Amino acid sequence: MDAFEILLSASFWVAAIRIASPLIFATMGELICERAGVLNLGIEGIMTAGAFAGWFTVYSGGDLWTGVLVAALAGAMFGLLHATLTVPLGLSQHVVGIGITLLATSLTYFTYRLLLPEVTSPPKIEPFQPVAIPGLSDIPVIGQALFNQTPLTYLAFATVALTAWVLYRTPLGLAVRAVGENPSAVEAQGISVTAIRIGAVMVGSALMAIGGAFLTMSAFNSFFFEMINGRGWIAIALVVFGSWRPGKALIGAILFAAFDAYQVRLQQLTGGVVPYQIFLMMPTRLSAKQLRY
Amino acid sequence: MSSPVLRLSGITKRFGPLVANDAISFDLARGEVVALLGENGAGKTTLMNILFGHYVADEGVVEAFGKALPPGDPHAALEAGIGMVHQHFTLADNMTVLENIALGTQKLNAWRLDRTGARERIEKMSFDFGLAVDPMATVGSLSVGERQRVEILKALYRNAKILILDEPTAVLTPVETDALFATLKLLVAQGLSIIFISHKLNEVMAVSDRVLVLRSGKLSGERVTAETNRSELAALMVGQEVEPPPVPPVAPGELQFVLNSVSTARRASGTALDRTTLSLRGGEITGLAGVSGNGQATLAALIAGTEVPTAGEIIIRGTAARDWSPRAALGAGIGRIPEDRHAVGTIGDMSVTENVIAERYRSPRFSRRGFLDWRAARKFAEQVIADYDVKCPSPEARIRLLSGGNMQKLILGRAFDEEPSVILANQPTRGLDVGAVSYVHRKLLEARGRGAAILLISEDLEEIMALSDRIIVMSKGHLSAASARGERTIAQLGELMAGHGVEAA
Numbered sequence: 001m002d003a004f005e006i007l008l009s010a011s012f013w014v015a016a017i018r019i020a021s022p023l024i025f026a027t028m029g030e031l032i033c034e035r036a037g038v039l040n041l042g043i044e045g046i047m048t049a050g051a052f053a054g055w056f057t058v059y060s061g062g063d064l065w066t067g068v069l070v071a072a073l074a075g076a077m078f079g080l081l082h083a084t085l086t087v088p089l090g091l092s093q094h095v096v097g098i099g100i101t102l103l104a105t106s107l108t109y110f111t112y113r114l115l116l117p118e119v120t121s122p123p124k125i126e127p128f129q130p131v132a133i134p135g136l137s138d139i140p141v142i143g144q145a146l147f148n149q150t151p152l153t154y155l156a157f158a159t160v161a162l163t164a165w166v167l168y169r170t171p172l173g174l175a176v177r178a179v180g181e182n183p184s185a186v187e188a189q190g191i192s193v194t195a196i197r198i199g200a201v202m203v204g205s206a207l208m209a210i211g212g213a214f215l216t217m218s219a220f221n222s223f224f225f226e227m228i229n230g231r232g233w234i235a236i237a238l239v240v241f242g243s244w245r246p247g248k249a250l251i252g253a254i255l256f257a258a259f260d261a262y263q264v265r266l267q268q269l270t271g272g273v274v275p276y277q278i279f280l281m282m283p284t285r286l287s288a289k290q291l292r293y
Numbered sequence: 294m295s296s297p298v299l300r301l302s303g304i305t306k307r308f309g310p311l312v313a314n315d316a317i318s319f320d321l322a323r324g325e326v327v328a329l330l331g332e333n334g335a336g337k338t339t340l341m342n343i344l345f346g347h348y349v350a351d352e353g354v355v356e357a358f359g360k361a362l363p364p365g366d367p368h369a370a371l372e373a374g375i376g377m378v379h380q381h382f383t384l385a386d387n388m389t390v391l392e393n394i395a396l397g398t399q400k401l402n403a404w405r406l407d408r409t410g411a412r413e414r415i416e417k418m419s420f421d422f423g424l425a426v427d428p429m430a431t432v433g434s435l436s437v438g439e440r441q442r443v444e445i446l447k448a449l450y451r452n453a454k455i456l457i458l459d460e461p462t463a464v465l466t467p468v469e470t471d472a473l474f475a476t477l478k479l480l481v482a483q484g485l486s487i488i489f490i491s492h493k494l495n496e497v498m499a500v501s502d503r504v505l506v507l508r509s510g511k512l513s514g515e516r517v518t519a520e521t522n523r524s525e526l527a528a529l530m531v532g533q534e535v536e537p538p539p540v541p542p543v544a545p546g547e548l549q550f551v552l553n554s555v556s557t558a559r560r561a562s563g564t565a566l567d568r569t570t571l572s573l574r575g576g577e578i579t580g581l582a583g584v585s586g587n588g589q590a591t592l593a594a595l596i597a598g599t600e601v602p603t604a605g606e607i608i609i610r611g612t613a614a615r616d617w618s619p620r621a622a623l624g625a626g627i628g629r630i631p632e633d634r635h636a637v638g639t640i641g642d643m644s645v646t647e648n649v650i651a652e653r654y655r656s657p658r659f660s661r662r663g664f665l666d667w668r669a670a671r672k673f674a675e676q677v678i679a680d681y682d683v684k685c686p687s688p689e690a691r692i693r694l695l696s697g698g699n700m701q702k703l704i705l706g707r708a709f710d711e712e713p714s715v716i717l718a719n720q721p722t723r724g725l726d727v728g729a730v731s732y733v734h735r736k737l738l739e740a741r742g743r744g745a746a747i748l749l750i751s752e753d754l755e756e757i758m759a760l761s762d763r764i765i766v767m768s769k770g771h772l773s774a775a776s777a778r779g780e781r782t783i784a785q786l787g788e789l790m791a792g793h794g795v796e797a798a
Contacts (some may be wrong), residue, residue: 060708171399171406174388178396181385188383189447190368 007263009063013145017153018219020257022047024156025211026235027210027242027249028163029075029204034239035167036200037180038086041097043208044232045104047270050209052108055216055223056095057113058125067217068152068210075209076202078104083201101232109225152210152218157250159207164246168274176200208232296359298323298486299344299375299455304353306339313339314350315510321455325488326477328497328518330530331507332726334696337490338380340507342456343362345377346370357455376448380459382440386433390426390443391415394450397561418449422479423472438469442704445476447555456480457488462496463724466584467754467787474500492530492726494523495755507532531727538734540760546575547610549746550596550627555605557591564588564770566595568605570764571772573715573746578737579775580761581750583790588770589750590632593719596748597629611715623652628713628740630704632720632750634697638704645685646674648692649707677706682732698729703749716740716747722756734760753782768792 006012026047033040040046054071058064078100085096092273128150167173175196178186183193211231216223238256242249266274297320306314312665313336321327333338342348344355349365356362357373370377384393395411409463415428424442432440441461448456458477462470471507477487477500491497497504498518506529514529550573559565564587571592583589594600595607598619607614609625622629629652631637639648650659650670659670674688681702685695692700703722706714719736722730737760741747751757757764764781766773766789773789 171395171397171403172401174392174396174406175401177386178385178392181387182383184381185383185385185393186378186396187367188377188379190371191397191401240472 003266003269006262006269008141010141010144011262012265013141013150014263015264016254016258017145017149018257019253021149021153021156021215022211022231023235023238023257024250025159025214026208026232027238027253028159028246029207029211030235030239031204031242031244031246031249032163032167032176032207033079033201034178035244036176036197036204037183038083038197038201039093039097040079040082040100040201040204040208041094041236042078042082042100042104042205043097043235044103044230045108046075046205046208047212047228047232049078049104050075050212051216051227052112052212052223053209054213055125056112058159058217059123064128064217070215071209071213072206075212076206078199078209079202079205081102082205083198087197087201091202112223112225115160122224124221125217127216127221128218135223150218152214154213155210160246160250166263167246208235211235297321297409298358300356301340301344301358302354304340304343304350304355306336306343306348306350312510314343316353317507317510317512318353319505319512319515321486321488323486324481324484325503326481326489326501328501328503328504329488329490329507330492330494330497330526332492332530332728333698334726334735335507335530336510337507339620341377341459341488341490344370344474345375345748347455363570371451374454375443375457376450376451376453376455377457378441378459378461378462380461382444384432384440384443386431388489389428390430390432390435390446391428393432393443394428394447399420415446416448418446422449422483423476437464438466438472441465441469441473442476449480451756453485455486455488457490460492461489462491462493466752468584468791470496494530496527497526498523527727538731538738538759540738543576543741543744543762545577545762546744546746547611549573549575549609550748551608552595553606553608555595555602555607557595557600558603563591566591566770569770569772571748573748575714575744575746577739577762578741578747578749578760580757580764580787581748581767581772582754582757582764583752583767585752587767589719589767591770592767593632593717595751596622596627596715596717598627611757626711626714627709628708628716628745630701630708630716630718632723634700634704635693639692639700639774642691644689645678645683645692645695646670646688649674649677649703652707658684673710677710678702681706681736698725698732699730701725701733705733709736709740712743712745713740714743714745717750718747719750720752721749722751722753730756754786758783758786766790 026043030043032039050071054067054076057067057070062070082096082100085091086093114186130148130150133147137143167177175186175191179193179196186193186196215227234256238249239251241252299321302318304314304317305312312352317340329337339348343350346365346367346369354361357375360373362373363369391408391411391491394415395406399407412428419425424446426435426439426442426446432443441464461473465473481487489497489500497590501518502522504516504518504526505512506526508530511555516526552569552571553570554570555566556568557566566588569592581589591600595602598617598621601617607617614621635641640651650673654660654665659666671688677683678685678688683702685699692703721733721737725733737747737749749757749760762778763775764786765775766786768790769792
């Protein structure tokens with residue numbers, strides 16, 4: 001298989017969409033926060049907390065969807081903390097965000113050690129399984145990539161559509177966008193800026209946490225340290241890449257994930273002649289390039 | 294008289310030791326235009342913010358249509374039919390006119406924003422009240438006048454019965470101002486009541502039925518507009534008679550500054566100059582009238598040294614200047630009063646001392662071997678504060694804490710310190726109160742008296758006509774021929790400002 005053939009294989013696109021899924025949740029979450037005028041740098045930590053909360057719920061006997069719900073609640077709680085400190089109390093969004101990332105990450109690791117003191121290898125759960133959509137999944141390449149994924153991936157795509165609908169088609173979305181553009185415009189129209197912002201940050205953070213939970217409950221089947229591995233920061237870059245628009249951000253996430261899936265395959269192809277770090281740089285390079293605009 | 298639509302009784306608001314509003318009471322009748330007149334800092338905006346619920350009054354009650362408004366609740370004020378057009382627009386620039394107007398008018402839990410219905414209503418209202426604006430346009434692409442119409446539409450869309458306009462004409466051109474006044478007449482005919490906040494006497498006289506004058510937080514007078522005149526109102530406003538400054542005759546002197554067929558680079562923003570010729574003589578004030586955005590900013594930047602000529606030459610006292618830059622302009626003895634004293638004229642978070650030496654900190658007067666001489670700097674700051682009667686806590690105070698008038702006095706002190714032979718005064722009195730305006734005018738006339746060549750750029754035609762020895766009108770980047778004092782009427786100048794009959798001078 002040469003470097004071009006990879007792009008035509010179904011397994012490559014299946015992997016790309018799978019890799020994109022957590023990014024899509026996280027990017028939509030960050031996008032909602034930023035549209036309301038709050039930069040949420042707690043994303044990396046909130047994803048870590050979501051990854052653990054969802055996984056642990058299932059590990060202790062909960063249903064998979066209960067796990068997703070618990071992850072979302074955990075995310076919303078960190079979102080509430082972030083919003084309380086930055087909106088009514090007016091603290092620096094940068095400092096609070098980085099603080100939340102450090103807090104949520106450490107708290108998660110600490111809780112993990114506390115709840116599972118004696119494990120040496122990460123315990124496993126039974127994760128979400130791919131569900132083939134009858135008919136559509138038989139389309140070559142695209143069918144496998146888009147219509148034979150786990151329910152959480154379908155949820156990710158649904159989230160994009162829902163986010164776009166709410167932002168552009170509802171009075172609430174109008175208020176969220178206006179709060180980000182000019183809070184005094186919203187104030188003057190008799191809507192509470194504080195309430196809109198706190199709500200947006202909580203919803204956004206819940207989505208980030210579901211993005212984290214995708215990793216432990218759909219992509220893999222266990223929780224381990226450092227597994228978020230910068231995906232939160234990538235999501236922040238993707239929001240900019242997508243010019244704060246859900247549809248464009250979705251394309252960015254898939255593009256980034258495709259590069260990621262491609263580099264893994266190129267590594268195998270070149271058989272260690274080219275240092276693998278070169279390939280690791282590729283997807284990040286994409287987002288860095290975009291950031292200059 | 295029928296019962297008032299709005300009644301304020303005994304409104305008092307204190308900020309620390311400062312009493313911003315002192316027991317203010319008044320009524321507003323249906324279909325009435327009441328002007329609230331006062332200098333900057335007299336408490337007009339505070340009073341309106343209390344009325345609209347942005348602030349909570351320490352004492353007093355606001356009643357609309359016979360019912361007391363809960364204090365500190367803008368939503369209740371909106372519900373009661375009070376609409377406010379803020380001096381600084383509260384619009385989201387990246388959103389459309391429709392979105393800005395519909396914001397907050399539909400239930401937040403609705404599943405769908407009703408754009409069609411909103412659009413129809415906006416279009417009908419625009420037509421009825423002469424507020425032409427495209428509902429689908431992005432606010433950022435609109436002119437200032439159009440944005441103000443959007444603000445008014447926002448209030449009307451919510452069925453406002455009482456409209457508060459805070460300094461509505463501060464940002465408008467004369468033509469837009471006339472259009473606004475026409476709209477206000479239509480609104481009043483529909484039974485709306487209007488509170489018109491201003492510190493401009495002519496507008497208050499033109500538009501209102503009744504005038505309330507505020508001075509230092511107190512209601513200093515109430516007059517029926519038809520039974521009063523400008524000088525009486527001015528006296529009520531400042532507490533003393535204000536007279537226009539006498540302009541003694543001065544014989545024109547030597548040519549101090551000449552732009553000889555100068556062009557500037559074309560840019561996306563701002564009007565470029567194309568072979569512009571302008572000469573300034575000592576002892577003469579040249580007034581440059583025009584609607585803003587017709588190239589005045591470029592011309593001012595060129596004289597100040599922040600814009601360079603791409604063709605033509607700048608001649609200062611007979612010598613062509615080379616390597617034009619802000620430092621070259623200062624070195625050539627050009628004193629500069631910038632248009633925007635907050636953004637360009639001063640650095641808000643630096644001290645008064647640092648700001649007054651900002652143009653000259655490199656000179657041996659303030660620095661020795663690369664080190665600043667703070668003692669000399671402070672001495673200079675104290676001298677400017679004393680000479681120009683600047684009210685400020687100390688030379689160490691951050692300049693942003695000063696009022697606009699005091700900031701402008703410091704800028705005058707800085708610009709006039711070394712008796713510049715050329716003075717660029719760009720909108721020197723914009724946003725200043727009557728007292729500060731007459732101070733700035735006196736200082737400009739003093740400089741004229743000692744032989745400086747002054748270019749006065751202003752949108753205020755009355756200011757131009759009162760001070761200038763010759764008047765030039767700028768329109769679409771071109772200068773009209775100069776007219777002597779009193780040669781053209783306001784109407785003739787207005788024609789030129791609108792771009793009729795302008796030929797290169």
